[in-house]
Amino acid sequence: MMSDRITFTIDGVEVQADPGQTILQAADAAGVYIPRLCAHKELNPFGACRICTVMVNGRPQAACTTPAANGMIIENETEELTDNRRSIVEMLFVEGNHYCMYCEKSGNCELQAMAYRLSIMVPRHPYQFPDKDIDGSHPDIMIDRNRCILCARCVRASRDLDDKNVFQFVGRGKEKKVWINSEAKLSDTDMDVTDKATDICPVGAIIKKRTGYEIPIGQRAYDHKPIGSDIEEAKATAESN
Amino acid sequence: MSDSLAALVASTCEEFGNDRTRMMDIVRAIQKEEGCVSSETLDLIAGQLGTYRVEVESVVSFYAFLSSRPKGEVVxxxxxxxxxxxxxxxxxxxxxxxxxxxxxxxxxxxxxxxxxxxxxxxxxxxxxxxxxxxxxxxxxxxxxxxxxxxxxxxxxxxxxxxxTFGHGNNANDLVRSMVTNNIRKRGPVVFSDFSSGSAIDKALAMTPAEVIRDVKTSRLRGRGGAGFPTGMKWDFTRHSTGDKRYVICNADEGEPGTFKDRTILTECPDLMFEGMTIAGYAVGSDAGIVYLRGEYAYLLPFLEDVLSKRREKGLLGTNIGGKEGFAFDIRIQMGAGAYICGEETALISSCEGQRGDPKNRPPFPAQKGYLASPTTVNNVETFCCVARILDQGPGWFAQMGSKGSAGTKLLSVSGDCTSPGVYEVPFGITLGDFLKLAGGENAAAVQVGGPSGQMVGPDDFGKTICYDDLATGGSVMVFGPHRNILEIAAKFMDFFVEESCGYCTPCRAGNVLLQGHLKRILDGRGEMEDLDYMQKTGETVKLTSRCGLGQTSPNPVLSTLKNFRPAYEVLIKEKKEEGFKAAFDIQEALGDSKGLIGRESTIYND
Amino acid sequence: MSTDKPKVATASLAGCFGCHMSILDIDDRILQLIDLVDFDKSPVDDIKEFTGRCAVGLIEGGCCNEENVRVLQDFRKHCDVLISLGECAICGGIPAMRNNVPLKECFDEAYRNGPSVHNPSGEYPSDPEIPLLLNKVYPCHEVVKMDYHLQGCPPPADTIWAALTALLTDKPVELPYELIKYD
Missing domain, CATH: 3.40.30.10 (Glutaredoxin)
Incomplete structure (x- = not known):
């Protein structure tokens, strides 16, 4: 069995992987956090946000889609990569309209949390203030495309976990947007509030109605600990035992 | 719901076997009849194919030549x-x-x-x-x-x-086009006489492994621009596990300034189809697809005719060249206006009836390509080279060109030169010598390899055209001294913003930002720090983008910053004394208000 | 009254004064702050014009009209270090919600069609005392150079305190995780 294990290093630390695991999955299991937004444990890798870009033997690769291989020398937390990540997160902020102060997702938002983790104080890019639409037609769920980061989590969750295909992208380039399986309204689809796709949005683009601000400030997911702490702490716990 | 529309959708889907993967053909055919793929049609197609409306809409909305809204009878x-x-x-x-x-x-x-x-x-x-x-x-x-x-x-x-019709096959009854070939220089590989079947005969006399060995020996590299060794690609494809294998010809010539495949498709399609057939034999495939860009649809009836003639001659179909058990046929897949589909994995997505999104790699197409089967995707010109290599021998081919770049290359030249057109030249020719051939000696700048390539100035005219120096898939655009380099770069950025598929963040969002900053500088509102910003942002897009389009999309900015930095610097004015950021213009910011209120500013009334 | 203590100036542009409230939220530390600095132009002491060069300027709110721009320009002129204080200064904030709406529609809603509007003439007010609106709400750093940005709506008092004391004692502004908040 042991001979099947793949061994490689991330920032000099030896990491083991099972065959078929991606770099990201293996890193998670080893307690090494590689920042990511579109990747999600329950979903197939997608490779859209590019925040998990690491250097694999000197070449840039998305950790979420690249299979781990023996002997890989991976750089994760270098100054260059961290700054690229900041720049990409900042791109996501300026290409949408992200007003944290009135967003129900604030404190539990992975985009915001990533920006906290990377200590972003202001985007280097100019705000685009794009015109995006909102769909409030569904009785229990709202779509606010101002906040969408096009990570395709809802697309994948609805298709692969809910077996429904409520979401898909339309358009391309900067006009690309997440769209629904009906002419115009979410209420005309078979989307249900219990769907996995409802909860899987990393930002406040898909939110349940009448649940905003239920968790008081101070108790939200990222109020005290940076995103990725769970992965890093798992390692710390394992080591202290 | 109209019955006739339902009948059209049903019969069209039926024609393509109600096969979801033939979505491109289905929506193209329906649009041809109806003028657009309307909302009602989306539902009908989804129903007929057993898929979702949003899946169909997703495809239709991706391609510039497809539309869900009615357009004129003529576009x-x-x-x-x-x-x-x-x-x-x-x-x-x-x-x-x-x-x-x-x-x-x-x-x-x-x-x-x-x-x-x-x-x-x-x-x-x-x-x-x-x-x-x-x-x-x-x-x-x-x-x-x-x-x-x-x-x-x-x-x-x-x-x-x-x-009036152009020369050669442009005047063919099935083409009847005013397009002229403008083949300015013929070479031994592509633009030479060729007798159909001769290369296939030689290939079939060998084992597939021997054919691949010959292609490797010839040192042939992909002609699309990336330059991957063709023999190696075939070897990977042949040795990947799969019940079926595919050979795809990339005829989605979309890099601005490239038109060499147009002349091949018009004048030597037999050579290309022969190369594909040889590839089929070598990799163990019985099915080939030519992905033809929508812009070249005028060549479709002619190419279909060439294919049927090859079937008649026994050069396609079963027992090709009398070889028992070797079957291979080719279908033409039309594109619909998307530059990204020139990227091989996006091209495969499009062939599968999807949005033209590139796929994650690995797996590479040679492992899991079209319909998840091993697939080799090669350029139009590459297949022509293959046929000639088998016909003339790998040694004959390998001795042409330069050290790392064997053979000849078709270059399509345009812009400020006296003889725009297509040239077949040996690899290793210097840019300067080539410009003399094309009558472009007075160039102040040359874009080699299209917008995704590099902009070089006279200092670099001594560089050679080959994979290891000035790489190009065929585009050479010549710009005289009177041209504005940065306006050209801005035009190229507009192109990438338009053609990004939008899948990944850096390409989708980053190029918009580079475009904006370049425009800012052209408007005289740049600051020196904007140059650093563009350099850094360009590098981020290059490093982190998901496919070749994104990875090369900042090149118009990066290569002009490198080779034409003074062109930027002259546009950057001294710091504004008012303390404003150069990009901020108070009068412009007040423009709407002044118009609506009908008075000037009392604070800023210069 | 004049001392050689460094001066701090503050202003609220297109903001809600919440960030200024947060400055006051440093509570009794304000006494320590007064030991460190004098306040110059600021709503806190109601000084209307700069009396001299300031070490630090704190700007709340983005720029929604020409008056905001003028004040910001004035601050840039008089302050060594200029800080965007809070979301509105940094990204336009709530006022920037109008950035997706053409200015004419904003005017029509405010002066013609809004439910509580009484304006029989239908004219937009044009008194020169009313500053002209900008075509959109600008983040401060897109108008003049800003040196620091303190996030939050409002930035927590601890964040303001940590940044100010670091700046005034020539230390780098390094905020711990819990002091970087956008809401």
Whole structure:
């Protein structure tokens, strides 16, 4: 069995992987956090946000889609990569309209949390203030495309976990947007509030109605600990035992 | 719901076996009849194919030549690339707009004509050009534009706009095109006499492994630009596990300034099909696909005819060349206006009836390509080289060209030169020598490899054209001293913003930001720190983008920053004394208000 | 009254004064702050014009009109270090919600069609005392150079305190995780 294990290093630390695991999955299991937004444990890798870009033997690769291989020398937390990540997160902020102060997702938002983790104080890019639409037609769920980061989590969750295909992208380039399986309204689809796709949005683009601000400030997911702490702490716990 | 529409959708889907993966053909065929793929049609197609409405909508919304809204019976698409612009496309567009009485993007009130712009249609050597439905109209000027607009308004068919035909097969009954070949220099590999079947005969006398060995020995590398060794690609494909394998020919020649495949498709399609057939034999495939860009739809009937003649001659089909058990056939997959589909994994997505999104790699197409089967994707010109290599021998081929780049290369030249057209030259020729051939010695700048390549100045004219120095898939655009380098770069950034698929963040969002900053500098509102910003942001896009498009998309900015930095610096003014950021213009910011309120500012009234 | 203590100036542009409230939220530390600095132009002491060069300027709110621009320009002129204080200064904030709406529609809603509007003439007010609106709400750093940005709506008092004391004692502004908040 042991001979099947793949061994490689991330920032000099030896990491083991099972065959078929991606770099990201293996890193998670080893307690090494590689920042990511579109990747999600329950979903197939997608490779859209590019925040998990690491250097694999000197070449840039998305950790979420690249299979781990023996002997890989991976750089994760270098100054260059961290700054690229900041720049990409900042791109996501300026290409949408992200007003944290009135967003129900604030404190539990992975985009915001990533920006906290990377200590972003202001985007280097100019705000685009794009015109995006909102769909409030569904009785229990709202779509606010101002906040969408096009990570395709809802697309994948609805298709692969809910077996429904409520979401898909339309358009391309900067006009690309997440769209629904009906002419115009979410209420005309078979989307249900219990769907996995409802909860899987990393930002406040898909939110349940009448649940905003239920968790008081101070108790939200990222109020005290940076995103990725769970992965890093798992390692710390394992080591202290 | 109209019964006739339902019947059309049903019969069209039926024609393609109700196969979801043939979505491109289905929506193209329906649009041809109906003028668009309407909301109602989306539901009908989804129902017929057992898929989801949003899946169909997703595909239709991706391609520039597909539309969910009605357009005119005739769509005039004016080529929007930099070369056409230099040759007067703006005036042509204005003449069309005025004569038709529509804005760009609009449709005449009677629903007859729609006027649009489209990226490079592969006619830079005869610019300005346009495609009217599927018919290319070249060497346009204002008066021709007005005359064409009149004919179209009076209900004239696009085909009737063509009164004289170009040379060679452009005059073929199945083409009947005014496009001229402009083959300026013939070489031994592509533009030489060829007898159909001769290379297949030689290949079939060998084992597939021997064919691959010969292709490796020839040192042939992919002609699309990336330069991956062809033999190695075939070897991977052959040795990947799969019940079926595919050979795909990338005829989605979309890099602005590239039109060499147009001449191959017109004048030597047999050579290309022969190369594909040999590839089929070598990798163990019985099915080939030519992915033909939508802009070259005018060549489709002709190419279909060449294919059927090859079937008649026993060069396609079963027991090819009398070889028991070797079967191979080719279908042509039409594209629908998306530059990204020139990227091989996006091309495969499109062949599968999906949005033209690139796929994650690994797995590579050689492992899991079309319909998850091992697939080799090669360029039009590469297949031509293959056929010639098998015919003439790998040694014959390998001794041409330069050290790392064997053979010849087709270059398509346009812009400020006296002899625009297609040249077959040996690899290793210096850019300077090549410019002499094309009559472009006075160039102040040359874009080698299209917008995704590099902009070089006279200091680099001693560099050689090959994979290891100045790499190009065939595009060479020449710019004289009177051209504005940064306006050209800005045009290229517009192109990438338009053509990004939007899948990954850096390409989708980053290029918009680079475009904005470049415009800022051109408007005289740049600061020195903006140059650093563009350099850094460009590097982020290059490093982190998901596919070749994104990874090369910042090149117009990065290569001009590197080679033409003074062009930026002269546009950057001294710091504004008022303490404002250079990009901020108070009068512009007050413009709307001043108009609405009807008075000037009392604070900023200079 | 004049001392050689460094001066701090503050202003609220297109903001809600919440960030200024947060400055006051440093509570009794304000006494320590007074030991460190003098306040110059600021709503806190109601000084209307700069009396001299300031070490630090704190700007709340983005720029929604020409008056905001003028004040910001004035601050840039008089302050060594200029800080965007809070979301509105940094990204336009709530006022920037209008950035997706054409200015004419904003005017029509405010002066013609809004439910509580009484304006029989239908004219937009044009008194020169009313500053002209900008075509959109600008983040401060897109108008003049800003040196620091303190996030939050409002930035927590601890964040303001940590940043100010670091700046005034020539230390780098390094905020711990819990002091970087956008809401």
């Amino acid at each position: 005039v698409r004016i080529c929007d690339d930099i070369i056409d612009e230099m040759k007067g496309a703006e005036n042509v567009a204005a003449a069309f707009a005025e004569e038709l009485g529509v804005e760009m993007g609009g449709t005449t009130e009677d629903g007859k004509v729609t006027l649009e712009r489209t990226p490079c249609i592969g006619m830079c050597d005869q610019a300005p050009a346009a495609i009217v439905n599927d018919v290319p109209i070249t060497n346009l000027d204002e008066s021709k534009a007005r005359a064409i607009a009149k004919i179209l308004q009076e209900g004239g068919a696009p085909a009737h706009l063509v009164t």
